[in-house]
Amino acid sequence: MSDCYCDFDEPWKVYSATMRTARKVHVCHECHARIQPRDRYEHVVGIADSVETYKTCANCLDLREFVKAHIPCFCWYHDTMVGDAIEAARHWAHEGPGLLFGAYRRQIKIKRAAVASRQLCQ
Numbered sequence: 001m002s003d004c005y006c007d008f009d010e011p012w013k014v015y016s017a018t019m020r021t022a023r024k025v026h027v028c029h030e031c032h033a034r035i036q037p038r039d040r041y042e043h044v045v046g047i048a049d050s051v052e053t054y055k056t057c058a059n060c061l062d063l064r065e066f067v068k069a070h071i072p073c074f075c076w077y078h079d080t081m082v083g084d085a086i087e088a089a090r091h092w093a094h095e096g097p098g099l100l101f102g103a104y105r106r107q108i109k110i111k112r113a114a115v116a117s118r119q120l121c122q
């Protein structure tokens with residue numbers, strides 16, 4: 001991306017993200033919450049050295065989209081996306097008073113849902 005000024009290393013040769021509706025239980029790659037049947041989630045297939053697939057739950061997507069919408073450029077990695085989003089929100093907090101607060105609020109929601117979904121399955 002030409003207008004990106006993050007120090008971001010794009011690893012993908014091919015990257016394809018689609019929104020899907022779960023037909024069975026999946027686990028969110030970012031927060032490890034369970035994605036229940038009929039929940040919407042993002043399904044990603046990425047090809048770097050090997051083929052990787054990532055499933056991301058609606059709460060994590062909400063945080064990602066929120067941060068992306070409020071800062072000039074948000075680059076992030078799978079595995080660390082939630083942390084990347086919070087870090088970016090901290091970095092750009094001066095841009096608007098709602099940004100960091102909104103990001104924290106979404107992070108709390110992610111954590112609560114992840115805890116709740118673990119309890120459900122024990």
Ligand SMILES: [Zn+2]
Pocket residue numbers: 003004005006007008073074075
């Ligand atoms: Zn960037």
Ligand SMILES: [Zn+2]
Pocket residue numbers: 028029030031032033056057058059060061110
């Ligand atoms: Zn998640």
